[in-house]
Amino acid sequence: MLRDITLGQYYQADSVIHRLDPRVKLGSTILFIISLFLFDNAAGYVVAALFLALVINLSKVPFRFMVKGMKAIVFLLMITVVFNLFLTPGEPLLTIWKFRITKEGVSLAVLLAIRLSFLIIGSSIMTLTTTPNQLTDGLEKMLGPLKRIKVPVHEIAMMMSIALRFIPILMEETDKIMKAQLARCADFESGNIIKRAKGLVPLLVPLFISAFRRANDLAMAMEARCYRGGEHRTKMKPLHYERRDFVAYAVVICYLATGIAAGYAAPLLLSLTGMTGGV
Amino acid sequence: MSAVKGHGFDMGIIKVRDLIFEYIRRDEEGNVEGITTAVDNVNLDINQGDFVAILGHNGSGKSTLAKHLNAILYPTEGTVWVDGKDTQKDEYLWDIRQTAGMVFQNPDNQIIGQVVEEDVGFGPENMGVPTKEIWERVEESLKAVGMYEFRHHSPNKLSGGQKQRVSIAGVIAMHPKCIILDEPTAMLDPKGRKEVIRAVRALNDVERITVILITHYMEEVIYADKVFVMDKGAVTLQGTPREVFSEVERLKELRLDVPQVTLLAHALRQEGFPMPKGILTKEEFREALDDCVKELF
Numbered sequence: 001m002l003r004d005i006t007l008g009q010y011y012q013a014d015s016v017i018h019r020l021d022p023r024v025k026l027g028s029t030i031l032f033i034i035s036l037f038l039f040d041n042a043a044g045y046v047v048a049a050l051f052l053a054l055v056i057n058l059s060k061v062p063f064r065f066m067v068k069g070m071k072a073i074v075f076l077l078m079i080t081v082v083f084n085l086f087l088t089p090g091e092p093l094l095t096i097w098k099f100r101i102t103k104e105g106v107s108l109a110v111l112l113a114i115r116l117s118f119l120i121i122g123s124s125i126m127t128l129t130t131t132p133n134q135l136t137d138g139l140e141k142m143l144g145p146l147k148r149i150k151v152p153v154h155e156i157a158m159m160m161s162i163a164l165r166f167i168p169i170l171m172e173e174t175d176k177i178m179k180a181q182l183a184r185c186a187d188f189e190s191g192n193i194i195k196r197a198k199g200l201v202p203l204l205v206p207l208f209i210s211a212f213r214r215a216n217d218l219a220m221a222m223e224a225r226c227y228r229g230g231e232h233r234t235k236m237k238p239l240h241y242e243r244r245d246f247v248a249y250a251v252v253i254c255y256l257a258t259g260i261a262a263g264y265a266a267p268l269l270l271s272l273t274g275m276t277g278g279v
Numbered sequence: 280m281s282a283v284k285g286h287g288f289d290m291g292i293i294k295v296r297d298l299i300f301e302y303i304r305r306d307e308e309g310n311v312e313g314i315t316t317a318v319d320n321v322n323l324d325i326n327q328g329d330f331v332a333i334l335g336h337n338g339s340g341k342s343t344l345a346k347h348l349n350a351i352l353y354p355t356e357g358t359v360w361v362d363g364k365d366t367q368k369d370e371y372l373w374d375i376r377q378t379a380g381m382v383f384q385n386p387d388n389q390i391i392g393q394v395v396e397e398d399v400g401f402g403p404e405n406m407g408v409p410t411k412e413i414w415e416r417v418e419e420s421l422k423a424v425g426m427y428e429f430r431h432h433s434p435n436k437l438s439g440g441q442k443q444r445v446s447i448a449g450v451i452a453m454h455p456k457c458i459i460l461d462e463p464t465a466m467l468d469p470k471g472r473k474e475v476i477r478a479v480r481a482l483n484d485v486e487r488i489t490v491i492l493i494t495h496y497m498e499e500v501i502y503a504d505k506v507f508v509m510d511k512g513a514v515t516l517q518g519t520p521r522e523v524f525s526e527v528e529r530l531k532e533l534r535l536d537v538p539q540v541t542l543l544a545h546a547l548r549q550e551g552f553p554m555p556k557g558i559l560t561k562e563e564f565r566e567a568l569d570d571c572v573k574e575l576f
Binding site: 168222 | 349351373376377380381383385387388389390391392393394397400401402403404405406407408409410413414417434435449450
């Protein structure tokens, strides 16, 4: 049951987006997220939607796969939308008992819903098209300059990749311990929250003990294979930029510029044609 | 097979002299409760190209001894030389770990990479081997253990025997002269055990890598050139598998299982049948039984 949880799931396909350098994907995702907060009108979001559609199309990842990832945050999305809808002061549109929906509230809620779902889709494209290993490699290389101020970049990346490697193993182990404890009449499902939390103790204690044992074994195995930190280390799969990576950077910058320009141009166009208002 | 081996490589790859290793037991407050001698006055000489087995039941000190051969543990007293280098000297540490590779018991706890080929490349990466050569080494070592077609797989999806073969490939990629296997088959099913032992024997036969196999499965020992039996930290029996398995009573005292055919031959001998000592395989047993029948009837 626990094995159904997948973290940073990767969708195997052969596409331009898959082949891009992980640094490009990381950087672009960050830029895309920033752009979502920079744009504050409909025109900007139209540009963002077009850009997203283009990338999704290029990535060859089915759209429903991404929507699946959205399910987890539907609840969060609803809360934000409801709060914004009812608690924004302004010109009232509709009043139900004590609650008032305002015009500003509606526009803010819509804006936030779009912003959040774009954000999730944008970052899930990155995780769907990049293996966890490439991601940690990319992070290590990107954060490389921080080594100068004594940030243990290599160690952090190594820890991340080991953690990712051990997630399925520990999941399986949790499953096993759970079954073993259930066979001895442990109860994980009934009672209130406090009782259930207490019920987890016989699950967590053996899990932690075994995790420490594994860590100890792994450290010994790594040392036996001459691991001595990041220095003198060569890479089996070194990262280097290709032409497509520079093209990708250019595309992302074009997108940013278009989005910002659209933000200025749209109201101007609208006022020229006499259609004032808009969102 | 054994006649060819060791030919021209007569310098000892591993030499252990008067090795003693003690560890201090402490109670919960950290007070010294006592000293346990895990390895007690062990002397070993292993030649390049040998296939050596170290036997012993749990707690006999065989794993502790193995960890000395790879400079993971250091002697309390005595000296260990690997390829002529003293393991206690810091400047040789990485040379020694590269010369004597080590495979551990639990396959899950020694695989670092998330893809088979990346794990095999881990050792060469640490040694600073250039990228192109890493790929060559990964390919050749995965082929040597018969796991090349699995190079893009995730280690989590492999069977125990396959994982252990990947671990062995990870060590071979470092081009060691000697490979120490610390109970590599203890957590495997019979099929996985066979796979691993076959891979190890091939390495010894074809690549001439010295193998030190630590195990408590007797069936795995019969191919060795030399067997050491450990008990309470000391080497109590040593010799060729045939010599060692002749001592059926002694092995029983040491709580070690003897291969079934050896045991049967021993039982027959005790009943007065003229069976030779130290029978190791079914084929030998069949021949001996034929001779025996001819002689008697």
